[in-house]
Amino acid sequence: MTPFPWTDVIIIAGLILLNGLFAMSELAIVSARPARLKLLVDRGSLGARAAMGLASDPGKFLSTVQIGITLVGIIAGAYSGASLGGPTAERLVALGLPERFAEETGFAIVIALTTYFSLVIGELVPKQVALRAAEKIAVVAAPPMVLVARATAPVVWLLDRSSALLLRVIGVRHKGEHALTADELQMVIAEATRSGVIEEDERQIMTGIMRLADRPVRELMTPRTELDTIDRRATEADVRAILKESPHSLLPVADGSPDNIVGVVKVRDVQAVLLAGKRLQVARLMKKAEILPDQLDAMDALRILQQSDVSMALVHDEYGNLEGVVTPADLLSAIVGNFVSHQDDGDAPMIVEREDGSLLVAGALPADALADRLDIDLPDDRDYATAAGYVLSVLKRLPVEGEHFTAQDWRFEVVDMDGRKIDKLLVSPVAAPDEAITD
Numbered sequence: 168m169t170p171f172p173w174t175d176v177i178i179i180a181g182l183i184l185l186n187g188l189f190a191m192s193e194l195a196i197v198s199a200r201p202a203r204l205k206l207l208v209d210r211g212s213l214g215a216r217a218a219m220g221l222a223s224d225p226g227k228f229l230s231t232v233q234i235g236i237t238l239v240g241i242i243a244g245a246y247s248g249a250s251l252g253g254p255t256a257e258r259l260v261a262l263g264l265p266e267r268f269a270e271e272t273g274f275a276i277v278i279a280l281t282t283y284f285s286l287v288i289g290e291l292v293p294k295q296v297a298l299r300a301a302e303k304i305a306v307v308a309a310p311p312m313v314l315v316a317r318a319t320a321p322v323v324w325l326l327d328r329s330s331a332l333l334l335r336v337i338g339v340r341h342k343g344e345h346a347l348t349a350d351e352l353q354m355v356i357a358e359a360t361r362s363g364v365i366e367e368d369e370r371q372i373m374t375g376i377m378r379l380a381d382r383p384v385r386e387l388m389t390p391r392t393e394l395d396t397i398d399r400r401a402t403e404a405d406v407r408a409i410l411k412e413s414p415h416s417l418l419p420v421a422d423g424s425p426d427n428i429v430g431v432v433k434v435r436d437v438q439a440v441l442l443a444g445k446r447l448q449v450a451r452l453m454k455k456a457e458i459l460p461d462q463l464d465a466m467d468a469l470r471i472l473q474q475s476d477v478s479m480a481l482v483h484d485e486y487g488n489l490e491g492v493v494t495p496a497d498l499l500s501a502i503v504g505n506f507v508s509h510q511d512d513g514d515a516p517m518i519v520e521r522e523d524g525s526l527l528v529a530g531a532l533p534a535d536a537l538a539d540r541l542d543i544d545l546p547d548d549r550d551y552a553t554a555a556g557y558v559l560s561v562l563k564r565l566p567v568e569g570e571h572f573t574a575q576d577w578r579f580e581v582v583d584m585d586g587r588k589i590d591k592l593l594v595s596p597v598a599a600p601d602e603a604i605t606d
Contacts, residue, residue, distance in 0.1 A: 171258075175250035179281060182243040183289045186236055191293035192308035193232040196221050198298060199305040207306060214306035217313050230326040231316040240285065247281040248274050352377065375502035378535060384468040385461035386533060386552035387501050388482045388491035392588075396421045399429060399450045406437060406447060417479045419492060420453040426489055431456040431477045456481050461490050469498050501533070525595035530555030530588065541594065543575040555589035573597050 196218050204222075207215035221228040256273030260266050297304055316323060353374070360370040395413040397406060399420050409418070413434075420430045430453035440447050457471050457480040472478055472495055482490045518540060519527040528537065532554040538545045551560055558579060559565070561572055565587060571580035576597055583591035 171254050172250055175246070179243055179247045179251075180284075182239050182246070183281075183285050186239040186243070186285060186289035187293040188308070189232050189235045189239065190290050191297045191304060192312055193229065193236075194294045194297040195301045195304035195308055196228065196312070197225065198301040200302065203302045204305070207302070212306055214309050215302075217309035218305040221309055221312060221316070228312070228316065230323045230330070231312065231319055233326070234319050234322055235315060239289075243281060243285060244278065247277050251277045372503055379469075379498065379501060380464055380466040382465045382501065382535065383462045383552075384459055384465055384482055384493050385490060386535070387465055387468075387497045388461075388493040389497065390491040390531075391425070391489050394419055394425065394492060396425045396428070397432060397449060398423070399453065401449055403441070403447045406449065407441070410434060410437065417477060417494065419456070419479070419481070420449060428456075428481055428489055428492075430454055431479045433477065456492075458483055459493065460485070465498055465501065468493055469495070472498075523595070525593055527582075528554050528592040528594050530558075530590050530592060541575070541577055543577065554592060558589055558592065 199218055199222065201219065201222070204215045204219050208219065252270070252274040254273075255277055256269040259269045259273055264272060356365070356370055356373050359365045360367060365373075395409065395415055395418060397409050397418045397420055399422050401409070416434050418432050418434060419428045420432050421427055422429045432449060432453045436452045437447065437449070440452065454477045456477055457475045459468055459471065459480045459482050461482050461484050468480065472480055472493075479492050479494050482493055484490050517529045517532045517536070521527060526540070530553060534545055534549065534552055534554060534557055537543075537554045537557060545557070549556075549560065551557060558581065561574060561579075562570070566581045566584075566589065568581055568584050571578060573579070578595050578597050580593040580595075581589055581591075582593045583589075
């Protein structure tokens, strides 16, 4: 019996480890965060610079890695079968296996063991390590991979061109055309929350910021019917009475009718005149406010408010009618939620959960907040901004107190009407979905 070729075993083990280095380098460079690599580059890291260069052209880099992995795999498989198959067969015969089966069995055992160790040591473990320390490994692995890429440049060019041609044939977008969608980003944030990378409060703020650009300013404004206004010809007594009742720091200035807003006055400017004992003229203190279309998205509204003389803008519809006003506080509330200090003393919370699990919902609750709280779907092209608007869109008419309907596994009942305005809703879960509307 010939001695077992342990030298060949060491060579095969080395090939498997080399395969693992290729696999680990590939995943580390692809997974490394560009922002962290950029920070290392700014600190003078040549390895980080090389890693960013490889990551910027993944087609050529992946071709380089694949050449190495494929060659190593072929050599390891062929070499193990040729060098270890015979000695293994001899030992199987010595153990009592018939000689006619020994050669094929020995070859199969060697290939099976080589494949097993190639998968575990040459693929799975290195990739797990790469995911846990992507930037550190990328910085170390990038310079050798650059040398390998230069050495195999002709073959890499051929593979890169061939793969690019095939991608165009099957209609896959070019690497530069891929963009992370809003839904994908939401999934990333949700996964980061579940894994504990970010807190739930942070998730809500991120979600609010992302949603801000998709929300028209009319969904965030204070409606005209809830405005505290001051007339441009108001007497000092009238102004003192208004300041005593209003909690706001800015007041729209009306010219005769609340529908005709001509400017905005700062309460502190009015108070300064009153404290100085001077004659008060509201028209001289007021400032011009920006006028925004009601379909302008909230992010554009924020930019306009940042450049405005006063932090309040008037929201008008397409016919030029005043719909309400918007302030930076409205935009901030859309991101982080309402502030108790911004509510009037008599204001009740927008949502109150009762002991039986039902919810008492204000009709003025933003539609997005209603959808988040109930986990329901609202159409993207909706033309309403509040929970009351949602009810009107379902019923298609003005309801009466006590009227109810079920939708998306929830029962909605109108429990309070303030004239023609839906003031309060009672929302409770139902056992089964029922989209039918019942009076």
